[in-house]
Amino acid sequence: MSSNFPQGYFYIKSRQNGFVLDVFDGGMSNDTQIIVYPQKYNDASNQLWSYDDGFLNQKWGYHDGFIHVLADPRLVLDIRGGISKEGSQIILYERKHQNNANQQWVVEPFGNAGGQYAHLSHEIIAGAAAFEAVRAYARHQQNEGKPIAHPHAKEAIAAIASAELLEQHNWGGDKEQAKKAAEQAAQNYYTREYEGFPSVQ
Structure with missing residues (x-):
């Protein structure tokens, strides 16, 4: 099953507010929170993502703006409570068919590709x-x-x-x-x- 993610590093940007997924405080422990935060162009390593094949329950797909678990496409990344402010937590939530702006994402290649x-x-x-x-x-x-x-x-x-x-x-x-x-x-x-x-x- 195709993931539809680009090769290399990329940002994951919310269509609701333009913020990007951010590893809170650059933490690297298993329980580190993922939040949305204004996009950084310097010292941005905690906002850059890449797709690696892993275990089935850790594989993700990107389709129609949703980022979903490949093992269960009904579960998607969601800005908790639909709150449109920096620092809002990211959770897995059942896909919504309406009023779903807080579940919609744009994948933006690091450097916008094209030699940049x-x-x-x-x-x-x-x-x-x-x-x-x-x-x-x-x-x-x-x-x-x-x-x-x-x-x-x-x-x-x-x-x-x-x-x-x-x-x-x-x-x-x-x-x-x-x-x-x-x-x-x-x-x-x-x-x-x-x-x-x-x-x-």
């Missing part, structure tokens, strides 16, 4: 790569049944961030500068989210 990656700052590119690196590392460790905190975790995450950044072929900025920024940002994300976890020696 070249005009984005290295901080944005680095932040997106860093966020993806920490997420990929944590997912790998969990799948392997290993602790997230590890003496060599920062080095591993920095390497993943570098590789992720080099995949941004459409971006024409200073990749060496962005690579260093991505490595540092990834290590900072890791420190903030996981350094308090138990580690193995």
Whole structure:
């Protein structure tokens, strides 16, 4: 079943108010809230999304403006209570056939595609790569049944961030500068989210 999401990173923008989906405070724990918030063009890594095949209950589809669970297309992303203000929570709710503006979304490719990656700052590119690196590392460790905190975790995450950044072929900025920024940002994300976890020696 097709997801209809674009490749690469994108914003998810509400048709009701023009706000975008935002990971509250850049959190990375499983219970972090998703909210709507004004779109950011700098330091926007907590508003950028990508589609990866995952478990069935974590797969999403995009059709007719609705973002729905592939396992049950009746359940869609919904701005809780239809409240049109920044910080409103996002929930799963049964699809409404009328008065459904709070369930309607526009997927906007990061940089609006068309070669505009070249005009984005290295901080944005680095932040997106860093966020993806920490997420990929944590997912790998969990799948392997290993602790997230590890003496060599920062080095591993920095390497993943570098590789992720080099995949941004459409971006024409200073990749060496962005690579260093991505490595540092990834290590900072890791420190903030996981350094308090138990580690193995």
